[in-house]
Amino acid sequence: xxxxxxxxxxxxxxxxxxxxxxxxxxxxxxxxxxxxxxxxxxxxxxxxxxxxxxxxxxxxxxxxxxxxxxxxxxxxxxxxxxxxxxxxxxxxxxxxxxxxxxxxxxxxxxxxxxx
Amino acid sequence: xxxxxxxxxxxxxxxxxxxxxxxxxxxxxxxxxxxxxxxxxxxxxxxxxxxxxxxxxxxxxxxxxxxxxxxxxxxxxxxxxxxxxxxxxxxxxxxxxxxxxxxxxxxxxxxxx
Numbered sequence: 001x002x003x004x005x006x007x008x009x010x011x012x013x014x015x016x017x018x019x020x021x022x023x024x025x026x027x028x029x030x031x032x033x034x035x036x037x038x039x040x041x042x043x044x045x046x047x048x049x050x051x052x053x054x055x056x057x058x059x060x061x062x063x064x065x066x067x068x069x070x071x072x073x074x075x076x077x078x079x080x081x082x083x084x085x086x087x088x089x090x091x092x093x094x095x096x097x098x099x100x101x102x103x104x105x106x107x108x109x110x111x112x113x114x115x
Numbered sequence: 116x117x118x119x120x121x122x123x124x125x126x127x128x129x130x131x132x133x134x135x136x137x138x139x140x141x142x143x144x145x146x147x148x149x150x151x152x153x154x155x156x157x158x159x160x161x162x163x164x165x166x167x168x169x170x171x172x173x174x175x176x177x178x179x180x181x182x183x184x185x186x187x188x189x190x191x192x193x194x195x196x197x198x199x200x201x202x203x204x205x206x207x208x209x210x211x212x213x214x215x216x217x218x219x220x221x222x223x224x225x226x227x228x
Contacts, residue, residue: 009155032214043205044158046216089157095214102173103148103209103217107157 002027004092006106013080014114021075021109023090032095033066033073038087038108047088048075051095077111085113117141121206121220128196128227136191136223138206144218145211147189148173149181151202152222158205164189165211196227 003026013019025033034049050057050064050073057064061080066073077084088109094101119140128134140147145166150158150173160173164183178200180192189208193200203224207217 006157034216043219043221045219049214049216051214102160102163102171103207104160104174105150105158107155 002030002092002102002104004090004104004106006090006109008109009107010110010112012112012114015080015082017080019077019080019084019111021088021090021111023073023075023092023106025071025073025092025104027092027094027104028071029094030092032093033064034091034093035064035075036089036091036105038089040086044089080113082113082115085111087111119206119208119218119220121204121223124221124223126223126225128193128225130197130227132196133192133194134196135193136204136206136225137188138190138220139188140206140208140218141187142208142218143186144208145186146209147183148207148209148217149179149189149191150205150207151175152205153202161191161204196225198227201225201227
């Protein structure tokens with residue numbers, strides 16, 4: 001079945017440094033790759049996403065890259081700030097079809113920003 | 116516009132008891148999902164629904180049943196709760212046929228003793 005692997009499970013970086021979280025997916029029909037941020041005690045919320053026809057997308061300090069051939073996608077956060085501390089989830093999804101499909105999430109990365 | 120609303124927020128059950136977690140969305144979404152979140156395990160899909168009257172199993176459906184009562188509501192039932200079902204449960208919804216995000220409810224923290 002579909003599977004999404006996410007690494008690392010925990011990540012600690014110095015404030016101002018960059019953080020990178022990596023995911024791989026197994027379903028070659030997946031075409032939509034969102035990233036969610038979950039702050040402590042709150043619900044996950046979308047921070048950035050990428051479609052399979054795009055190799056890279058950037059939004060201010062965050063960017064996502066996709067390698068369809070290798071079935072890899074990554075989240076990059078530059079100039080990290082204390083408010084970036086949270087759990088981050090990647091997901092893979094078959095989107096754009098007429099019927100619902102599973103949204104499969106990775107196991108999450110707990111990012112801590114050291115002052 | 117409340118988004119996705121789950122009830123209750125907290126619940127303690129004894130082993131063997133049953134309960135239903137309620138979820139409702141007011142965004143006119145066709146697709147709805149139930150996830151459980153355990154430490155180090157991420158969000159695991161229990162069941163999902165493409166539309167009223169249709170449901171499909173996710174990654175971890177055993178021990179659960181669901182009902183898509185109408186377009187707005189998607190409930191999750193535990194018939195005989197077990198300690199292994201202690202978790203935080205999230206309901207989510209999204210549009211079907213579009214590259215759009217899933218919106219989550221605030222979660223239900225369930226403890227089975």
